[in-house]
Amino acid sequence: MASFSMEDFVGNGVLKELLPKLLEEGWDDVPTLKIMDAEDMDEMNLTRRQKDAFEIRTYLHDRALMNYGDRLEASGKGLPELLAISNADLASQYGMKRGHVARFLDRTTACTEPVNKSEVFSIRKPPTTSRSDSLIKSFGSTTSRKMASVSRYSAATMMTYDKSIEQSLADFKIKDGHVFKGVISAGPAEPRACGCIAAPPVVDQVAPYATIENITVQKLTPEYKIGMERLLKTKGPPMKASELWRDKPAVILCIRRPGCIMCRAEAHQLYARKPLFDAMGVQLYAVLHEHIESEVQDFWPRYWGGVVLFDRGMDFFKALGGGNLLKDKFISGFLFNPRAIANYRRAKSLGLDQNFTGEGEIKGGLFIVGRKRSGIAYQFVERNFGDWAPMAEVIEICRELQNQQQEQGESIKSSQDYA
Structure with a gap:
């Protein structure tokens, strides 16, 4: 898998x-640079x-073939010539x-779904459709949201954000005092x-906000930019998780x-x-429940260029399990589980390295938290x-948060103009 290090x-x-000029002009991380x-x-x-x-390296990065970048660039040929x-x-x-060679010549398949500039600009635009036309469907005014079954959980669905949403999503409304039910x-089991x-x-209700609001986390890495130190020389002080989405x-x-x-x-x-999330005004954080310095260095920024946090008390992971850590054994949870084996093969096909350092039985997951x-x-x-959170769901939820924040801002502005 191609590294997110600019160098x-x-x-x-x-x-x-060009690195100094790229930094000056704001092209300071790989996902953003690739939409140039x-x-x-x-x-x-x-x-x-x-x-x-640039064209050669972007193409190679999408196909996890960056180890050939210097040699192909030194040939003096353009990408069309190389593909011939x-x-x-x-x-x-x-x-x-x-x-x-087969991966290089296959123009239709990429290890990472590319993001282009037009998609980022389309996300930045204010919503033009009415709520009745929205893909988001209301779950009603119940105090909890039951799990919707995921009928198709293929790699293509999880890796392609523009495909149809597999699950009905909540019609959130941002109002004073409103708390998402989620x-x-x-x-699938x-x-x-x-x-x-x-x-x-697994739990069938979203964790109460109170269970994550006061979690204590520690920043292990900053958000990656060109030329910065690979890791914080001094780890950040403990902080409340609520500061992340303030x-x-x-x-x-x-x-x-x-x-x-x-x-x-x-x-x-x-x-x-990342450019899509930046356009929607959404921040990205990765949380670890175990701090092994060498593992953090291998992980950041090669596989993740965002902020990495340490959750010493494993409280985010407990919240995912309804108050208890969700764990599984290697034999029963992997060797005897065809879904897990399929997930492994999908990841292996992307050309990633791996190791077996650290605790690996505590299950993870993903939260999207409103401001x-x-x-x-x-x-x-x-x-x-x-298992990965389907990208279509993640993008659509974030887009809805963006739309509602824009609507709220317009409503406040209209009220001020009227006054």
Whole structure:
């Protein structure tokens, strides 16, 4: 899987000299840099060779083939010319492995779903459709939201955010004193060992906001930018979790184990869409329940360029399990679980490295929390090892939060104008 380090992305070619200028112009992280288009390149006065290098490296990054970046760039050829080279020449001239040749020449499939500038701009636009036309369906005024079954939980659904939503979502309304009741989601509970082993139960109600509001966390890394120290020299002081979403909504990704190949894949796929979350005004955080310095260094910024937090009390993880840690054994939860094995194969196909350092039985998940005290808008529970929150659901919930915040701002402005 391609690294989110800017230094790794530009390599040792002609883009390296542009790092100071990229930082100055705000192109300071890889997901944002990859949405640069021809107009942006012209404004920065990039040479033809620099444009070719950028196109090559973006293409390679999407296919987890960045180890060939320097060699392909040094050829002096543009991407169309390189894609026209024969399999044998790619192997002999550039040392490309057979499997990598096939991945390089396949223009239709990418390890990471690319984000383009037009998608980011479309998200920034204020909503134009009425609520009756919205994809968001109200669950009514009940005090809790029951889990909606996920009928299709394929890799394509989880990795492609623009596909249809598999689950009805709550019609949130941001008002004074309103607290989200939220939506809870989880993967299917498939039979294990021919039905001899039952899947562990998961909660069917969103955690109360009070269970996460006062959680104590510690910042282990900052948000990655060009040229910064790889890790904080001094770890941040303990802080209340509510500080994370005081000003903006937040996506909280609870990582089971940062060396796990499935956890790394989920983190990478989520952070790759950072420009979309930036456009929606949503912050991204990863939470670990175990602090092993070497594991943090391997995880950040290669697989995740956002802030990494340490939850010493495992309170976010307890909230996912309704007050108790949701755990599973390796044999029953993985070896006898076809869903977990499929999740592993999906992550393995993305070309990631892995290790087995640290505790790996405590399940993770994901929260989307509204700004201030508005509550938990969405909660996903990792029922099977390697389950990911469907990206379509995550994007749609965040988009709805953005729309309602815009509507609230317009309402306040109208009231002020009227007064």
